[in-house]
Amino acid sequence: MMGDLGLATPFSFQVEGRCSGTSARLGRLQCGHGEIRTPVFMPVGTVGSVKAVTFEQVWDTGARLILGNTYHLYLRPGHRLIEELGGLHKFASWEGALLTDSAGFQVFSLSDLNRITDDGVEFRSHLDGSRHFFSPELSMEIQLALGSDIVMAFDQCAPYGADEKEVARAVDRTTDWLRRCREVLPGRLTRNGWERALFGIMQGGVFPELRRRSAEMITELDLPGYAIGGLSVGEPSEALYEVTALAAQLLPDDRPRYLMGVGFPDDILEAVTAGVDMFDCVLPTRMARTGTVLTRDGRLVVKNLAYAADTAPLDAGCGCPVCRRHSRAYIRHLFQAREMLGPTLATIHNLHFYQELMAGIREAIAEDRFAAFADRAISRWREGERVRIDQNGRSRS
Amino acid sequence: MMGDLGLATPFSFQVEGRCSGTSARLGRLQCGHGEIRTPVFMPVGTVGSVKAVTFEQVWDTGARLILGNTYHLYLRPGHRLIEELGGLHKFASWEGALLTDSAGFQVFSLSDLNRITDDGVEFRSHLDGSRHFFSPELSMEIQLALGSDIVMAFDQCAPYGADEKEVARAVDRTTDWLRRCREVLPGRLTRNGWERALFGIMQGGVFPELRRRSAEMITELDLPGYAIGGLSVGEPSEALYEVTALAAQLLPDDRPRYLMGVGFPDDILEAVTAGVDMFDCVLPTRMARTGTVLTRDGRLVVKNLAYAADTAPLDAGCGCPVCRRHSRAYIRHLFQAREMLGPTLATIHNLHFYQELMAGIREAIAEDRFAAFADRAISRWREGERVRIDQNGRSRS
Numbered sequence: 001m002m003g004d005l006g007l008a009t010p011f012s013f014q015v016e017g018r019c020s021g022t023s024a025r026l027g028r029l030q031c032g033h034g035e036i037r038t039p040v041f042m043p044v045g046t047v048g049s050v051k052a053v054t055f056e057q058v059w060d061t062g063a064r065l066i067l068g069n070t071y072h073l074y075l076r077p078g079h080r081l082i083e084e085l086g087g088l089h090k091f092a093s094w095e096g097a098l099l100t101d102s103a104g105f106q107v108f109s110l111s112d113l114n115r116i117t118d119d120g121v122e123f124r125s126h127l128d129g130s131r132h133f134f135s136p137e138l139s140m141e142i143q144l145a146l147g148s149d150i151v152m153a154f155d156q157c158a159p160y161g162a163d164e165k166e167v168a169r170a171v172d173r174t175t176d177w178l179r180r181c182r183e184v185l186p187g188r189l190t191r192n193g194w195e196r197a198l199f200g201i202m203q204g205g206v207f208p209e210l211r212r213r214s215a216e217m218i219t220e221l222d223l224p225g226y227a228i229g230g231l232s233v234g235e236p237s238e239a240l241y242e243v244t245a246l247a248a249q250l251l252p253d254d255r256p257r258y259l260m261g262v263g264f265p266d267d268i269l270e271a272v273t274a275g276v277d278m279f280d281c282v283l284p285t286r287m288a289r290t291g292t293v294l295t296r297d298g299r300l301v302v303k304n305l306a307y308a309a310d311t312a313p314l315d316a317g318c319g320c321p322v323c324r325r326h327s328r329a330y331i332r333h334l335f336q337a338r339e340m341l342g343p344t345l346a347t348i349h350n351l352h353f354y355q356e357l358m359a360g361i362r363e364a365i366a367e368d369r370f371a372a373f374a375d376r377a378i379s380r381w382r383e384g385e386r387v388r389i390d391q392n393g394r395s396r397s
Numbered sequence: 398m399m400g401d402l403g404l405a406t407p408f409s410f411q412v413e414g415r416c417s418g419t420s421a422r423l424g425r426l427q428c429g430h431g432e433i434r435t436p437v438f439m440p441v442g443t444v445g446s447v448k449a450v451t452f453e454q455v456w457d458t459g460a461r462l463i464l465g466n467t468y469h470l471y472l473r474p475g476h477r478l479i480e481e482l483g484g485l486h487k488f489a490s491w492e493g494a495l496l497t498d499s500a501g502f503q504v505f506s507l508s509d510l511n512r513i514t515d516d517g518v519e520f521r522s523h524l525d526g527s528r529h530f531f532s533p534e535l536s537m538e539i540q541l542a543l544g545s546d547i548v549m550a551f552d553q554c555a556p557y558g559a560d561e562k563e564v565a566r567a568v569d570r571t572t573d574w575l576r577r578c579r580e581v582l583p584g585r586l587t588r589n590g591w592e593r594a595l596f597g598i599m600q601g602g603v604f605p606e607l608r609r610r611s612a613e614m615i616t617e618l619d620l621p622g623y624a625i626g627g628l629s630v631g632e633p634s635e636a637l638y639e640v641t642a643l644a645a646q647l648l649p650d651d652r653p654r655y656l657m658g659v660g661f662p663d664d665i666l667e668a669v670t671a672g673v674d675m676f677d678c679v680l681p682t683r684m685a686r687t688g689t690v691l692t693r694d695g696r697l698v699v700k701n702l703a704y705a706a707d708t709a710p711l712d713a714g715c716g717c718p719v720c721r722r723h724s725r726a727y728i729r730h731l732f733q734a735r736e737m738l739g740p741t742l743a744t745i746h747n748l749h750f751y752q753e754l755m756a757g758i759r760e761a762i763a764e765d766r767f768a769a770f771a772d773r774a775i776s777r778w779r780e781g782e783r784v785r786i787d788q789n790g791r792s793r794s
Contacts, residue, residue: 049738341446
């Protein structure tokens with residue numbers, strides 16, 4: 001094996017197919033914990049668990065790459081403990097690949113009283129108010145300790161609504177921090193004969209010039225992959241789509257493009273159209289826990305009274321084990337009775353839904369019918385959302 | 398098929414082996430949803446869900462007979478809805494056999510302001526305070542609507558500490574109600590070509606004479622099975638064991654004996670020794686949700702700090718999927734982080750633990766080494782409980 005000779009197998013990405021009518025592409029990521037076909041959606045396993053399901057159930061949805069949150073794992077149980085116990089894969093017993101975020105987003109969004117300097121970010125834990133200081137260097141140390149296959153650079157994400165000057169400062173700081181992240185890593189990215197990848201993150205908010213500047217600066221470092229950050233933070237859909245389309249074009253064609261924190265099925269279809277390869281979002285797991293499931297025809301609030309005697313599956317077109325086995329009436333009952341099985345079944349379905357969506361996207365690109373596929377799927381989703389909102393409005397009156 | 402000729406295959410029970418040194422026996426229950434080997438432990442699926450796990454996970458523990466709670470299902474979602482949707486097996490997608498309790502125990506223990514007359518029990522729902530009236534007839538109607546394989550008679554369980562006169566009244570009323578239950582059923586016990594069974598319940602508290610009187614009266618009805626009620630309501634272990642031993646002797650040898658609501662592993666071993674065949678208890682599922690797991694060496698409070706870096710499985714001797722895959726440290730972390738997966742993994746382990754205990758008991762009886770098996774297992778459990786309590790005591794000081 002390469003590892004035995006002291007040479008690590010490099011992390012790699014190949015584009016294996018393209019849509020003739022859009023920028024969508026089919027790809028293959030190769031990393032130490034398997035081969036990942038793109039476009040890919042990563043379920044979020046915040047603190048070493050994809051909420052409400054077992055890793056066996058996650059695996060059975062077809063997911064082979066999940067996301068772990070550095071901020072949460074640093075606070076609890078602590079990256080040193082996880083390292084001591086063999087890394088996050090072993091600790092959580094996850095056999096697939098793992099990407100960890102950098103904590104950049106969470107130290108701003110979740111913690112109190114954060115203070116940003118060029119050195120890093122001081123913040124208080126959302127758990128107990130204790131004081132902490134995160135730097136690019138610490139983010140790397142934590143992610144190395146966790147044993148991630150894909151390590152994300154520590155970035156500053158300016159809030160939506162920030163003015164151009166503030167966003168420009170975040171772009172420059174993110175670039176500076178990316179260089180510091182990179183300096184921590186030489187010789188330390190190899191694990192079990194495989195090289196792990198550091199992805200840079202583009203910032204720039206909704207300002208095209210800043211997106212350009214960010215792209216130029218980060219791509220200069222010739223990294224194995226790039227993420228589009230600073231979106232899905234409250235901007236309208238049009239802004240999300242426009243900036244995504246621009247950002248994807250600005251990133252190199254031969255590297256994976258990861259749109260962080262996005263999103264709804266139609267958002268994902270739009271972003272794939274623009275040439276994005278990787279996605280993560282808490283949406284399928286978070287919505288499931290409150291009784292909302294995804295269908296090809298939009299969201300369905302299964303805990304509503306309307307489904308009390310409904311023998312149909314959550315989504316008639318779905319082949320997941322929940323839809324093969326259970327009725328809306330049963331799942332609605334579980335939510336009414338506050339049984340944990342309600343969130344569990346809704347989560348299994350929602351995770352399957354996303355994996356089936358991505359499998360459908362890949363197949364459509366492979367057969368060069370993605371443009372029509374995306375049009376139909378987007379229309380059906382949006383029409384369903386419109387009708388269901390009307391129905392729910394009526395059922396309330 | 399027999400069903401096609403209008404003849405139902407009867408519910409049956411055969412004793413297939415006996416322990417030469419104790420009253421333990423090996424048996425086989427045959428019902429419309431499969432063949433159940435006894436001694437058997439039934440996981441409790443209160444409102445159409447064994448809490449915190451999927452029915453697939455329940456099935457994988459080896460359980461083929463579960464208990465559903467008539468009281469809970471009557472209140473939510475309602476037995477008529479479940480009947481309309483095809484019965485509880487179909488509603489919950491459970492392919493094994495199902496026993497439902499009669500609601501007798503819950504209307505006294507869970508509801509407020511219950512008032513007992515010879516007719517039945519008036520009570521207020523623990524969910525919303527609404528008024529309801531349960532009679533033997535209604536209990537039968539509900540259990541028939543649910544489609545249970547084993548229907549329990551509606552009984553009155555006197556509280557522990559009740560005087561002899563009060564317990565005697567409960568015995569007589571239970572007998573009277575059992576006769577009324579039976580009158581509802583002629584011609585209605587057949588379902589899909591199979592006969593369902595009505596089990597009578599013995600009461601009598603800790604009074605040997607009342608146990609005798611209860612046994613005489615209920616066995617006169619020649620029912621397919623009998624339960625020992627009125628135990629596991631707060632009495633000391635010695636009383637539980639003494640009354641169980643007496644009660645088992647008073648029940649016919651060729652019918653299954655079911656000790657309701659018991660219990661800890663040592664209690665089950667003692668009761669099997671006395672000739673009991675069937676058990677149910679919320680203990681494995683309820684304890685799991687608060688972070689306590691069962692091991693051959695007693696209970697283990699896995700959420701304790703002592704296990705924060707413990708790489709051992711929950712129970713070194715256990716072959717369950719949780720013990721094969723996860724460390725105490727990981728499961729402890731899940732409880733600390735309040736992840737639903739903590740209760741789920743602990744429940745899977747605890748349910749496996751009980752199924753493995755029963756499989757061990759059956760194997761030991763089959764090989765006529767049960768007396769020694771029970772001695773060893775009881776000693777090990779009790780010694781473990783003693784040591785762990787000491788350790789927990791020390792670790793608190």
